[in-house]
Amino acid sequence: MSDRITIEEAIRFGIKHGFKLFSEDDNTGLTLDLNRLTYSLLLGKGHLTGNFWLSELENNEAVQDGICLAYNGDVVPDLCDYMPPDNIEPLLRQAHLAEYISAPLPTLRLISKESLFELLPKHINITKEQGLSGSDLPEISDVAVSPSVRGLLKENPDFSGRVYVCDSRGNDGMPCNEPICHSEFAWAKDGKALFYMSISCHLITRAWLLPSI
Secondary structure (H helix, E strand, O other): OOOOOOHHHHHHHHHHOOEEOOOOOOOOEEEEEEOHHHHHHHHHHOEEEOOOOHHHOOOHHHOOOEEEEEEEHHHOHHHHOOOOOOOOHHHHOOEEEEEEEOOOOOEEEEOOOOOHHHHHHHOOOHHHHOOOOHHHOOEHHHHOOOHHHHHHHHHOOOEEEEEEEOOOEOOOOOEOOOOOOOEEEEEEEOOEEEEEEEEEOOEEEEEEEOOEO
8 A cells, every 4th residue: 555545535435335344355455443452542642553453452363564444443332322322423522544564564654644524525526526426426226225224314414323233033023122132323414425334243344424415
């Protein structure tokens, strides 16, 4: 990877490929769940070097060189409550675009110290500015979001919160309704979706930047 990945390049990557817990050797970036102390070290120093932080990750065997979404995982459990917070701002303020480099020493470094909460509104028009269109843009439908979610975001141009809880049915025919099993969250501003993510077992399993609804 280049030593000089720009914020714009990282956001374009997040738009086109998104992030997920396990990359499965595709072009998708990884979500990296850091504990509060490790996250504070990353934010303070701008980088982490060595193996100590890698061993803490659920996906430590799958970390590959490239752009990542690193976040303070200690704020995620609150989102899995039956009564979640009114918005996902605390997580967005502690989620950052970063780059992982495996050699000569495993290193995770911030691409920007600004959080997603600060960055994404500034780049809300990047899809037009960079000429991205058509197949270059992920659709919310790629994650099988129900029409009711799209309707909710269209009716609430400024939205931040949970939009879906697992409704898979068991042998008894009853829906799961367990937020920790699978939940989805959206952040929209002025009618534009800035961020969409799915969470399972207190981990961000999938995330999209500036997805098209």
